[in-house]
Amino acid sequence: MNRNVFLRKLGGRLLRTISISFWVMVISYSLMRLSPGDPAEARLGAGADPEAIIKLRETLGLNENAFVAFVDYFTGYVFVALMRDLTAESTLAAKKEFEH
Numbered sequence: 001m002n003r004n005v006f007l008r009k010l011g012g013r014l015l016r017t018i019s020i021s022f023w024v025m026v027i028s029y030s031l032m033r034l035s036p037g038d039p040a041e042a043r044l045g046a047g048a049d050p051e052a053i054i055k056l057r058e059t060l061g062l063n064e065n066a067f068v069a070f071v072d073y074f075t076g077y078v079f080v081a082l083m084r085d086l087t088a089e090s091t092l093a094a095k096k097e098f099e100h
Contacts, residue, residue, distance in 0.1 A: 025077065029070050
């Protein structure tokens with residue numbers, strides 16, 4: 001019985017953590033997307049070549065639909081987080097192997 005209560009609490013907290021993380025990502029993405037000004041123009045400066053601004057906008061994905069850009073942002077964030085964890089695990093395994 002105690003195990004079921006523990007698993008239920010753990011599962012509930014895990015779901016809340018995932019939900020909160022998702023909404024923080026939605027809010028931060030919305031703030032970035034809705035902020036005034038053009039990020040490409042701000043990065044290159046006021047006297048930048050219009051072709052360079054267009055190229056940077058394409059590189060940053062600012063010309064895409066907001067939903068498609070959010071999906072790219074979300075999947076990119078998850079991919080980077082997973083790769084960082086996998087890299088850390090392989091680094092720890094290599095250190096343990098080196099020490100023995």
